Every structure is written in C-alpha cells, then in structure tokens.
Amino acid sequence: TIGNLELKDPAGFLNNKFVTNARSGQRFSIFDPARGSEIATCPDMNVEEVEEAIQAAKKALPEWGQKTARERSVILRKWYELMLENEMDLAKILTWENGKPLAEALGEIRYGAQFFEWFAEEAKRLYGEIIPSPAQNQRMIVIRQPLGVVGVITPWNFPSAMLTRKFGAALAVGCTVVTKPAAETPLSCLALCELGRRAGLPEGVIGVVTTHAHTKAVGKHLCESRDVSGISFTGSTAVGKILLKQSADTVKKMSLELGGNAPFIVFEDADIDKAVDAAILSKFRNSGQTCISVNRLYVHSSIKDEFGERMRAKVAKFNMGSGFDKGTTHGPLITEAAVQKVHLHVEDALKQGAKALVGGDFDDKDSAASRIGYFYPPTVLTDMKNHMRIANEETFGPVAGIFTFETEEEAIELANSTRMGLAGYFFSKDMSRCWRVAEKMQVGMVGVNNSAISSEVAPFGGVKESGLGREGARQGLEEYTQYKYINMGI
Numbered sequence: 001t002i003g004n005l006e007l008k009d010p011a012g013f014l015n016n017k018f019v020t021n022a023r024s025g026q027r028f029s030i031f032d033p034a035r036g037s038e039i040a041t042c043p044d045m046n047v048e049e050v051e052e053a054i055q056a057a058k059k060a061l062p063e064w065g066q067k068t069a070r071e072r073s074v075i076l077r078k079w080y081e082l083m084l085e086n087e088m089d090l091a092k093i094l095t096w097e098n099g100k101p102l103a104e105a106l107g108e109i110r111y112g113a114q115f116f117e118w119f120a121e122e123a124k125r126l127y128g129e130i131i132p133s134p135a136q137n138q139r140m141i142v143i144r145q146p147l148g149v150v151g152v153i154t155p156w157n158f159p160s161a162m163l164t165r166k167f168g169a170a171l172a173v174g175c176t177v178v179t180k181p182a183a184e185t186p187l188s189c190l191a192l193c194e195l196g197r198r199a200g201l202p203e204g205v206i207g208v209v210t211t212h213a214h215t216k217a218v219g220k221h222l223c224e225s226r227d228v229s230g231i232s233f234t235g236s237t238a239v240g241k242i243l244l245k246q247s248a249d250t251v252k253k254m255s256l257e258l259g260g261n262a263p264f265i266v267f268e269d270a271d272i273d274k275a276v277d278a279a280i281l282s283k284f285r286n287s288g289q290t291c292i293s294v295n296r297l298y299v300h301s302s303i304k305d306e307f308g309e310r311m312r313a314k315v316a317k318f319n320m321g322s323g324f325d326k327g328t329t330h331g332p333l334i335t336e337a338a339v340q341k342v343h344l345h346v347e348d349a350l351k352q353g354a355k356a357l358v359g360g361d362f363d364d365k366d367s368a369a370s371r372i373g374y375f376y377p378p379t380v381l382t383d384m385k386n387h388m389r390i391a392n393e394e395t396f397g398p399v400a401g402i403f404t405f406e407t408e409e410e411a412i413e414l415a416n417s418t419r420m421g422l423a424g425y426f427f428s429k430d431m432s433r434c435w436r437v438a439e440k441m442q443v444g445m446v447g448v449n450n451s452a453i454s455s456e457v458a459p460f461g462g463v464k465e466s467g468l469g470r471e472g473a474r475q476g477l478e479e480y481t482q483y484k485y486i487n488m489g490i
C-alpha cells in the first residue's frame, strides 16, 4: 500500500478488477533499479488472457463509443483530478520501479495527468466537415468515428505519461484499449487503472495484461487479432518494425513512437550558457533514458573547448543515487544490461581517441556483481568521431559526446546522417539561420534555442525510422479515429 493507493497483490487488470493469478501460474519480478533487489512480482499473463481482454474491450466498445463526447470528457477530467490528488503516491511508485528521482517522477505524473485534461477538452471538438457539393442533388458530409479496440504497448522510461498520452486520446474519441505495459514497470500502469476505475470508467474500457515471458506472443496476438483495429506503440525501432510487419495482414492503423538519435547543434553565435543548460537538461533527464534525449552534440570548433569545460563543470556536480534520497539529482539506469550497453559505447569512443572530461568509467572498479544498483556515472566525452557507436546508435544513458563542425551545411548534413528522425535541437542567434536549419532538419520536432519541447498541446512524433503518427495535441486524435464520408442524395 502506498498512501491512498492500495495495490495488494500487483496484478493484471480485466473488467475493472485486478487479476492476481495468471493462467500460466507464473509470476515475474519487478526490481528497484537503485538496489537491484526485487520489490514485487506480477502475474505473467499469456495469449489466453490478452484474448479475454480484447473480447472485454470489444464488448465495451458500443456503449463507450456511443456516450456523448461530454460524458467521456467528464470521466477523463475526473481521472486527471484523481491523478493530481494522488500525485505523490503515483510518483513514489514510479521512482520505486523506474529509479528516477522523486522530483522528476512527480514531474512525469503532472505532465502525464495533463494529457487527460487536454483530451477531456479535445473530446468535445471532434469536428466533422461539410464539403460544398459539385452536384446539385448531393450533399457531402464527413464524420469522424472511433477506430475500435486499440492495442497499447508502452516502455519503462515514462511508465505513466506514455500511457496517459495514449489512453487520453483513445478514450476521448470512444475507443477501448488493451494494454501491455513494460515488464520492468507495470505498477505505475496498474495504479493508473485503479484511479481510472474510481473515475468511473465502465468495465472493459481498459484491460491490462502484465507479462514478461509471454511478451512476444501477447504482442503478436494483439497485432494479428481481427478484433483489434489499431496499435499504439512506444519503444524501440526494432520492436516497432516487428509490430508493423505483424499487423500487415489485418491492415491496422499504426501509431509508432520509436527510437531517436537526437542531434544538438551549437553554432558559433549561440548563447553558450543557455546551450549548455539546455543540452544538460535534454541529455541527462531520466539519466539519458528518453527517446528525445540529445545523443550527438555538434559544437562549432571555435567554441568547443569553452562549451566542453562549462558542461564538465556542471555535470561534475551531479549527485547520483536512489531517487528517494533528497540530494539525488540523477538516478540509476533501468537494468544492468542498460549499464553494460552504455559502458560499451563509452569504451568504444575512448578506444578510438575520445577523451572523458568527466565520468567515463565506474567510480569503483568492482565487478558488476558486487556493485549495488544499476548506476552509470554521468559522462562528458570530447573529440568524438563520426564512425563511433555513439554517433550512430541511441546510447540511452548519461553520456554526452561532443563532436565538432565548421560550416552550417556540414552541421546539417551530420545531423541528418541517421535513419532516425525524432527530435533535433540547435542554438543560434541568427534569425535567418534559425528558419533555414529548422526547416532542413529531418526530424518530427525541433527545439530552437530550447530543449524542453514536450507538451500535451504540441504534436509529438518522428519521421524516417522514428515512427508514424503524432501524439498529444489536436493531431493526437487522428491516431484513434477514422473519417467516414457520407454522400446524401436529395
């Protein structure tokens, strides 16, 4: 029990009830990443249970879809209020299973809640269209209808906000959902569902299948089911591609928020202090585990040393620790495997000539087995080269690599030299350059002289292999609706 939220045996969630025992008879463990110790277990549900959730969502669809937009809006609004009333409890659950510092967790809960508020309002604005008819005896009308049952698969890095962003839009327009949260962080999802139940969601509108061993089979079943009309996924590009392929035979609508490899360009005319702060915010939030985190810092060669030094000085003051400790500024990574991947990227860079301004290796050189928790020291590397792994793969950890460039054309070419295209950032005081570069960056979101770009009112999403569709904003409703054109002969 955390405060007002009682999650007795952590469980799945079907028909507004927690399911404490999986048919498989198996359970899987959830770990505290700051200690590496088990904090709870969840039932390991399988294909039978996801099918049950799909049928419950299908059954709930007509009633939920036929409610007035205002009726759905009232429930979403209530859910928003309940999230805020229980924000500290939700934040604690989040810090517990994900590791991020409590203040950051609280930030995610508030940010996440705003999607319910936003979509409670947008629910009422699902306008259609009347097209001036070219024929005298016809009238042409376009209405928008809910997609149907939607499969929702979410990652562990924002276990609460990634769900509210999807639930808010889906439920606002009258869809029902079957959810598979990440196995590392199912508790935040379950806590959210409990509040949804209290807010008045009818049975079957949301189903949650907690699973670890059956992840692939459950995902495949969601993709191949004829009763599921769309998939909304946030996670890696590799898994996104699998889901896209698996969904081809049933021609599903896909909303995919996949990996990024964000460039951050600092031109010679930039405000260096602001650029350093923005780079740090974007690079080290959630210890670098966000898909819009800066992955490649391109700094003009004339200011590279100054930029590196200012960044080093700030990063050296970070305080790594448990998210519950007051002085902690940065928490652990999600798993030991994540730590190893980050270290591999750093070692690769160092071996090929990069220099560590700060970090670059474990503080104590103990073996992984004797270290406590999944920590990796915040690292700033300089003298990076374009063939290093960090330049080409998403590192997803607290490592900032500084590359240099000479001209604007070169910087743009480097920024675009990846198959990813989620977010991109740059700093410059030259107005014309700001327009030029923003338009040329091959990404779905650009931060110009700013790196705090996420907002429930703005469309989040990528181009190239970073995904399909947009979340949040007015555009977020598109993913969960389809147009119907009615031609009325008179």
Ligand code: ADP
Pocket (backbone or CB within 6 Å): 153, 154, 155, 156, 180, 181, 182, 183, 215, 216, 218, 219, 220, 234, 235, 236, 237, 239, 240, 242
């Ligand atoms: P990450 O690297 O962030 O863990 P993943 O893409 O592996 O990214 O995970 C995101 C979500 O996708 C998680 O809920 C995970 O369990 C789920 N997932 C992973 N593999 C599959 C799969 N083959 N089918 C369906 N879901 C999957």
